[in-house]
Amino acid sequence: MNEITVHAVFDIGKTNKKLFLFDDQGEIVWKTSTSFPTTEDEDGFISDDLSAIENWMKETMAHLMDPETGTAAWKIKSVNFSGYGASLVYLDENGDRLPLFINYLKPFPKNLEDRFFENYGPKIQFCQETASPWLGMLNSGLQIFWLKHDKPDWFAKVKYVLHFPQYLSYIFSGEPITEYTSIGCHTGMWDYQKEDYHRWIDGEGLRRLFPALRPSDTWTKSSFQGQPIQVGAGLHDTSASLIPYLTSEKEPFILLSTGTWTLAINPFSDEKLSGEDLQNDCLNNLRINGQQVRTARLFLGREHEIQVTRLSEHYHIEVGDILNLKWDPDTHLKAKETEEFAFDFEHLILNTKEISTKKENNPKEWAVAYYQLMGLLVPLQIEAIKRAAGSQYIPRLIIEGGFVHNEIFIELLHQGLPDWEVGVSTVKGGSARGVFELVKQ
Template structure:
């Protein structure tokens, strides 16, 4: 029996899963994703990641036959390489997108970046617009930038390390980068004006087989020379693609949760997107634009807990949530440092947080934010929750009560990103469709009234039935 090996590089954690022919994970490893604060700027620990990957692959290959590798990573990251420059190939370190030093180039860069109507990429803080990262690196390190032969999106960098083959792929190119025009399915005017087109390798679909692992990788890991490597995909799009396959042409929304909570709404026109609310278009694996909204759900959940003096794993139930609603205690954005629908606001707690209610307040906050973004998108049809928030059933039940006019489904596996990435290996065959189950709703009193008061506190009232 052959197995698929999936590398999942998230912003906070890195994971390795080995899936059998039924899609079951038979081997997994996980580790924190480190950012190095050393010169020349905060950057990802690429060598540490690479050695961790090789060790995990070696361990998996000792126990199971591995026939294919597919890769998924977070967005807003690219590798500047010289393909003739040795194993790692890096001309400059892979920059951490949270580094605010990039903003020193804002006045120059903002004169060059395309209109929102071209890229559907809003102005984001720090390095969340990948084009801003690249422009800043070129300005700060011109000699190094001049040695670059290829700009590789993050999944494709790891694929290149494994195969020696360079490529680009649309889900990472179209992820609020300023580099891609979703409606023309081509590079944006920014790429043309800066004369960067030649630095981006050929664009291939995420299911394209780049080749087999290099012989030296086989020697290091025990992988067979026949082990195929695929181009890879942006992580939120990996979660999304299985639902696209199973929902046919019906409108639906996938909420992919982790460090970021990203809402991807199929069947929604792009004309309603508000760039000032961190709304944007992503591009799915087939090249189709998808209306999206987002906030740093995992990061903000932890920040609210900390502000309330609670551990993130503090246990709570309906009683604690009801206490908060009855007392009118609220968490008001923003707790992310400038992302999401309320950038520039200072997050605050309003009212007294009763003992044992800190995690309940964080859950209530995140559920209200998700509900708000669903309304902003005018999301229709079923809602599917993927990722980290599945570990918080009370939060999911809160959202289910808030969205009583829609069906809310919970992914029945906690490896949705991995499963979606694995689907690329057998693209054109039977897609590994998501397993979902209905989530129970909370039965909290006066939740709708509390929601109205919360939105009024933001100065963003929407019509809500009492």
């Protein structure tokens, strides 16, 4: 039996960690998925368990490549990675990982924010130069600033700083690198006007911590389990998700990538971000060729998860039953005519005012309450989509990710964007598919 050459792609998301095997034609021949409980950092703040993630990646690859336990029909030729952004990994002088993995939701101290802008402000100028709103730890470069000034003993041990996708690559290659899509992911490090590190990086003496900037299609010859393997550079997941559509679509489009975050992505804009854009969580990312991508973010997936859990508890109904609701015009009409459920949103902010619809009475039917929830969320999503479009006329929306299975979400988008062509992606593999495309390139 002839061996089939396959290419491994790890897709490490905030919630789910996946591994895909693609054949040379791009067919998914095998996949697996897992998740891990969070741990805590030394301050008691929740953090992803990077040791568990790393061990799972190594053990899974070892199992697949071991002649005794793997599948003899497959020969893994390459491995590459898609990972979430706004997260950094720190290596010491021996190349070992320091036990520091900062959650991007961790609060950024106000005294350090003031100190930062005393030296590198004003804030609006910084945000326009780095093409990102001020997001605290979500501007991952500020995690290093925090480490330097709040945890100097730890900072003194740092030899290299790697963006998370490039650390995933480092696990298998041993080669520390920096890459465009990660450095351009609202890090606060990259000056989009100069196309170089922002001046604060040199002001703090941090440039020395970043390995050489390499193209996104960089491959490193390595070995694993005694077998040769090509190791890719790793990509920021949002940028990776764009690649299949840029390859296959002939007309301009906006991609709505749905997950914990929903991201309305416009790769056809060269507009500079206005102050209003920045205030409404619109930012730029970088494509693999270094060109900007206009993106409007919304923490909609996380908010949806929280509110669905609350509905489940209030109505004593399984979460799965709520998520499996189908579109029903009668329920939609009843939801509009019934007093709204007392939602209290935790994350979504519109024009700096928290959305809250606190009422004394709740609907008797849980399905009606869920339709009301979507009636609040979808208009926010539509606003983000239009902000991603900017001044361009691109009435074409492609939806991918977890919400493609939510009929209510899709139908309300259709109704809210009546002049748009709204379609659901048929691309299998999401960000992992985009990473695989680099094999063909």
